[in-house]
Amino acid sequence: MTAPADLTDRVLGGEHAAIARMLTFVERRVDGIEHALATLHRHTGSAHVLGLTGPPGSGKSTLVTALAAHYRRQGRSIGILAVDPSSVFSGGAILGDRIRMTDLAGDRGVFIRSIATRGALGGLSRATLDAITVLDAAGKDVILLETVGVGQAEVDVISAAQTVAVVSVPGMGDDVQAIKAGLLEIADVHVVNKADREGAVKTVAELRDMLRLARRRPHQWNVPIEQTVATSGLGVPELADRFAEHLAWMTQHGERQRRDRRNTATRIRWLAEQLVLDRLRPGIPDFDDAVDDVTARRGDPLSAARRLVAQL
């Protein structure tokens, strides 16, 4: 059977079949995946990772498709990751289906994938961060990360992006307004999609008021509000311009590196945790001895944990 390490060269060469296989290894956390990701890591850092989130019905998938088409016209290669924390077990492919119906179908410059994990909370954030590593190393210029839903899991996932766009639509009810408050903090760009609908002006005005209340310190990024009609592509080039401006601003103000450092810190902590737990489990003699001591009340759990960590 193919091991992750056998695929790294092909991933670095941008081969879609190898990317797909590697992402399956990421989801399943097969043996050797960490080594492969470590190799790939050194080839990352050039993609612009865009995150799109917002309530169901806001047209995120259509917007992602329109953005992908726009970037393709510019000759940039695209990776698309759809993450749906609420359906971790199903691994829905709705976005893929949508795109297969467009001009992007069969375009070798576009790689599309839904991310799902069977496992604990946090597993999805980790798989997302690792999937970004794979696509970035594979040479994708733009990575579009779409999350469905509006909970904390979505916020955790989307925070892996460099530029986060929160998508609204005109005429949302009060419920959606309440949900948006949590997303407001992480928005680098606001998008009012379906802007040809009645109420678009009002939605833009409400967002502007919310942003004014949350007015930021000097030298902070001034969060723009863009209007789009994703189905026709209206406003999409302007939205892409805002994304590019945000990336330039982040680079200039050290924010790009700050976000990169934050993701790196998260990765290292996850890996360290895993290394420790792999070595502290039944069947490892030192661990079994410690469990015996503590069970017999000759020792206590804290001292045992300290000793074991010191011996690692």
Add this chain to the structure above:
Amino acid sequence: MTAPADLTDRVLGGEHAAIARMLTFVERRVDGIEHALATLHRHTGSAHVLGLTGPPGSGKSTLVTALAAHYRRQGRSIGILAVDPSSVFSGGAILGDRIRMTDLAGDRGVFIRSIATRGALGGLSRATLDAITVLDAAGKDVILLETVGVGQAEVDVISAAQTVAVVSVPGMGDDVQAIKAGLLEIADVHVVNKADREGAVKTVAELRDMLRLARRRPHQWNVPIEQTVATSGLGVPELADRFAEHLAWMTQHGERQRRDRRNTATRIRWLAEQLVLDRLRPGIPDFDDAVDDVTARRGDPLSAARRLVAQL
């Protein structure tokens, strides 16, 4: 402000105010709680930890109250922990309210507490295990652990008990039967409560069939089915006898120690994880240097994690 370590002597003396305070420290994971728990740990191991679980409406709280009254008549001291994973944020006190209406109200031999945690999944299992340490060290002879609900979180919480009772009632629908399958594996004793209701004989027969299908290997505990009417106390002394028999059987067959070892292993792993993560965070120079290296692609996350763990 009182620190956890200041309270350990009073907890060991069985003082309810100190126990209550310590359990608040456990829920909030205040500084020093691990030290206090380490001290208390050496005084544990004599309580019988009983877990009661089952679907809503099965009368678990009434049964817990009846069992507590029974044990009190035998002169044994009681600790009661009510854990409701579905209301982690509210910390409901329904069980406490119920007991305050009975003869147990004001009984200094009974300590009652609802356990809630604000935090990640797993936090509740950990708080439950630690709360058992506190009550055991405080000299409670019997600890009654009640969980509401029937999901995996409940199974995780209840597995902290030495003897697990799964409570059913006559006339449950198919849904409840489906849910019970997950609980069947962890049941040491089955209780058909509200056994004066129509259908009790049928429910007992169904449980017997289920147990027969899951027939165990020789030298395994023969899971009994007890019928109770918790409101009148009918069958409660017999149920308590089964619990005592299970404890004796576990002690004789090494199963008591096996479960104790399993809980100890879990505790040590949690503590080791926490020790590692406390030392691998922004602001710790070695960690910050590693993050710099990996962010600059001079290193990779896996090598950095390995080096940091080796240096711990």
